[in-house]
Amino acid sequence: MSSSPAAVGASAEPVGASDGERVAARVGAALEAVFAAVAATRAETAALLDRVAAEGRRPATADLAALRPGLHLRLAREELVSGIGFVAAPGLLGDVPAWLEWWQTGTDGGVRPLLPDLDPGRSAYADYTHWDWFALPRETGRRAVAGPYVDYLCSDEYSLTLSAPVRAGGRFLGVAAADVYLRHLEAAVLPLLRTLPGPAYLVNARGRVAASADPGRPAGSLAKGPDFAAVLEEGRPTGCEGRLLLPCGRVPLVLVTAGRR
Structure with a gap:
């Protein structure tokens, strides 16, 4: 993935767009490649779980091994993706209470599996259901961007997780997700943010700053005030308190920059 502002997502620029809209479109295009990997994982997982259900049995961890060739391929192909997999809803699998095929x-x-300790008696991270990357897709039925946060479960890296719900037979079965290290995201999007005339930053639906060219809004901080989820729901630029809020295409991030609509 190139970090050049002219190269990242240039084909997604809307005709006649403002500078902010062009940057928002390029950021969205850069992360759509990650969401495409998540979508492929989601589709493969749902199809696999459908096949197991058709056999009249509960899935087990051994069934999820069939996902590995696709996961390995996406790790090799998508430069921004540092980790990828399926996280099962608790109780889905017949042989373990919880599982990450990650x-x-x-x-x-090299590519390696994550082997987390999910024993609630030993691990503080055994219950992953309250984390945004799991809870948001479960609650909304939509894609989500969570973080950045220090990913103690997977990598100890400052990361974002992009996720989507996996459903089959009308049931929520877990999430397909991919991790992006913050340093890799910043290499891709900060050159774009710095082309804008004023301070600019990206926030997720809950106002968490995902990347920032504004010294007053460091990545990981919480931007309060506007309803960013509503901006994403509406899907168009919105002016608020001297700032312009621009959805990044279909990616659930908002570009916040100076100016009014």
């Missing part, structure tokens, strides 16, 4: 790129560039 693969990530190691420090040597």
